[in-house]
Amino acid sequence: MAISEKRRLTFTAIAVILLGIITGLLLGNAFVSGAPPTKTFNIVAYHWGYALYDENWDEIEQMEVKRGTTVRLVAIPASLLSQELEEDMYQRVIEEGLSASRGDGIVEEYPPGDPRIAGLIKEARDKPDTADHGVFIAQLNVDLSPKSNASTLEEAIDSIEFTADALGAFDISCSVQCGVGHELLVLESAFVVR
Amino acid sequence: MTEEDKKNQEIPQKPKRPYAGGALLIAITAFIVILFTGGIAYGVQSVIGGGDENEGILVGGVREFRISASQWSYGPGIIRVNPGEAVRFIVTSVDITHGFAINEMDVNLPLAPSGEIAHEVVIPEDIPEGTYTMYCSIFCGIGHPYMKGSIIVGTPGVGIGKILPYAATLVMGGIFAAFLVIGRRKAR
C-alpha cells in the first residue's frame, strides 16, 4: 500500500513526538527518583519475642528491603506500647503459642491454644515487663538497647541507620541479659535483603 | 615492465640498497623480542612472586586471615595453611561487589562493599599438599580474570603453575621461530 510522501512524513512526525515523550518520561524518572527513600522499621522486644512493625505501625512478619536501600531500625521497649498494640501482641501469643524457659535450663512449650497461656498473659499484665531487651543482628553491626525505665521517649528508644549491602536473611537476637528466656529471644530471618 | 612502469609503481619492487642483510634483521628482531619478554616476565614475577606468604594469626586454635578484596587483587595474596587445621577467613571488599571462592574447600562468599564476612572451614586432613587458588567469583570488571590469590597447603615444591608460563613462552617462541625459518626459506 503506497502512500504519499506528505502522509509518510506526518506519521513520522507523530512517531517522533511520541518517542520524545517516552524518552522524556524515562529520563525524567531516572533523574528525579535519585536517592532511594529510607525505609524505617519499628521493632518491639517483649518478654517472649520480637514484634516487627513498618513505619505506619502495621505489623509485618519480616523486614524486607532491596539491597542498597538505606534502612532505619527503631527499637522500642514493650512498656511504651499503646494499649491497643499490647493487646495485639498478647493476641499473637495466644494464636502462635510460645516457648519459655522457667529457669535451670528447662524449656516449656506452650503450643497455640494452651490454656496456661492465659495465665501467663495475666501475669504479664499485672507485672509489666521491666527488663531491658536488646535488638542484635550480628552480621550487620546492629546492637540496639531500648530502655524500659527511661523517663522520656528519646531516652527509651534506640535507633540505627545503615545501608543494606549484604544479601541474605538475618536473625535478631537479644544482646542484653534479661533473665530467664534470654537465649530464646531470637527471631529467625527477621531481616531480609534481596 | 618498462622503466616508466617501474617508477610509477607506488612501492618499489626491490630497494636500491637493502637496509641490512636478512640474517642481521632476524637477529635484531630476536633481540627486541627477548628484551620485551624478559621485562614482562621479570615484572610479573617480581610483583606476584615477591609477596611474602601470610600465615595469619592463631586465635583460639583457629588460624584467622583478614583478607581484603579490591579491584583486582586480594591482600594478602599468598597465604599458607596446614592440612587438618581450622581456618577462619574474614573477608571484606573495599570497592565493589567481589567474590571469594576456593573450589577445593567449598568456599564461595559474596562480598559486598563495606561488609565483613567471616567464614570458618576446616582444611581436610587428606587434602594433597600444593598451591590452591582463591579467586573472585563475581564479575567485577576488566581485571576479573586476574583476580586470583594463592593458598599454599603444607610445604609443596614449586607448583606447576610457576613453570607453565615459561613453558608457554618457549612454545610461542618456537612458533615464531618456525615462521621465521619458513618465511626465510620462501623469501630466498
Add this chain to the structure above:
Amino acid sequence: MKWVKSLTTDLMEIGIVRRLVNFHAFQFFFIAISLLIFIMAAISIIFGVKHPGFNFGMVFTWVVWWGIVIALFVVVGRGWCMMCPFAALGEWLQRLSLWRKREWVLGFNFKYPRRLKNLWFAIGFFVVFIFMDNGYGISNSPDLTAGLIAVLILGAIWVAFLFERRTFCLYHCPLTAFIGISSMMAPFEIRRRDAEVCRQCGPKACFNDSEHAYGCPMNQYQGGGMDTNRDCILCTECIKSCPHGNIKMRFRMWGHDLWARRKGRLDEAVGAVIIGGLVTMVSLFLVLFLPPLKSFMDTILPAGVPPNDWPRIVSVGLLYLGGLAVSLFLMYGFSHLSRLFSGVKDSGTKTFFTHFGYAVVPLGIMKFISDIIDHVFRTWGAIFDVVGALFRDFPFNRVIAEEVTVKQLMTANQTYLLQLVLISIGFGLSLYVAYKLAGRMFPDRDIAFRAFLPIGAFIFVLGMAALWALSAAL
C-alpha cells in the same frame, strides 16, 4: 557425502539450508528467541535480587551473552547482530513490519553524513564504555545495567526514526567497532557468486529495496563485491532479494577478511590495535602497576566513597588509557621498524600501521575468549543455581539462590593451560595474517619477509603480555 563439500563452496546448495534461508521469517525466528530471553533478563534486572552474582539477568548478560557474542566471532562473525533485540525493535518500528516487505518506512530516512561514515565515534564510545564499566561498575550493578539497556533501546529507536536503515548498528552501537573488526576473522562469509551476473543486473535488488524484500540494512553492496564481513549482520536479506540467486554462503579460512582489503583503513587499524591492546597491554599494566599506583593516589587524592572513590578510578583510568596508548605507540614503533627493514622510502609509517594493524585481531580475540572461559569455568555451577532461583519466583527473580554452587569446571592450573592453548592458536593465526598482509603489500618475497619481522615481533610482545598477566597468582 556431497553436502560436506558444500560447506566450503556454497551452503545454499544444501536443500534444507536454502529453504530455511529463503523464509522471510528466518531472521525473525532467531530474534524472537533472543528477545524472549532479553525480556526475562530485563524483568529480572529491574525487579529481582539486586546482586550481580545472583541475579539471572546480570549473570546472563555479563557472562553468558558476552561469551556468546565473542564465541560467535570465531564461528560465523556478527552472529549476535543478526539476533540483536535492540536493533530489531528499531527496525520493526521503522519498517512497521516484523519481516514482510512493506511499501514505505516510518522515519525521516536521512542519509548518514559521509564525513561521519567511519568507526571513530564507535571506537571512542567503546573505549569510554569499557572505562565506565570498570570505573563505575555497570556490569556489577543491576541499576546501571538497566540504565544502559534503556539508553541502548532508546538510541536504537531514535536513530531508526532519523536515519535510513541500520545506521545505529553501523556507527553508533557501542559494540559495533569491536564486533565488526573481530568478525573479519570469522571463517564464514556471504558473498556474490558470479560478478558478470551482477554487472548485468538491472534492479540491484541486493542493495535497493525491491517488491518482496528489503535491500541490505547495513548498506552493503553485494553486487559490487562486498570485501569483508565487517558490516555483514548475516540477516540473509540479500540472498532473499537477489533475482538471480547469485549469492552464496560458505565457510572459509579463519582470518581471511583481515587481509582482504585492497587498502587498509586507519579507523579499522586503530580499532584492531585497541581491541588487541585492551586484553594484553592493559591487562599487564593493571597486574603490574595498579596496587602501587592506587597506594600512591590514596595519598594525594580525596578518598571518596565507592563508586566515586577517586584513587581507584583515577588509577584504573590512567593504566587503562596508558595501556591503550602504549599499544598504539608500540604498533607505530614496530611499523616504523617494518618500514626501515623493508627499505621503502616513499611510504610513510602510517601506511604500514594502517596496513598491518589488522594482524593483531586473532590474538586479541583468542585472549578475550580465554578471559571469558575462565569466568564461565569459575562460576559454572552458579549459572544453574541462578536459573533455578529464577524459576522459583518467575519472572521477578526476587528469590536468592540459597547456595551458589562452587563448581569450578577446572582448577586454576588447568584453566591456565587451556588459556595458553587458545592464546597460542591466536598467536599463530595473527602471525599468519601478518605474513599474508606483508605478501599483499610487497610482491617481492624478500622484502615482504623483512617487513613482516617487526610486526611479528609486536604480536609476540602482545602475546607475552597476555600469557604472563594471566599467570599472576598461580
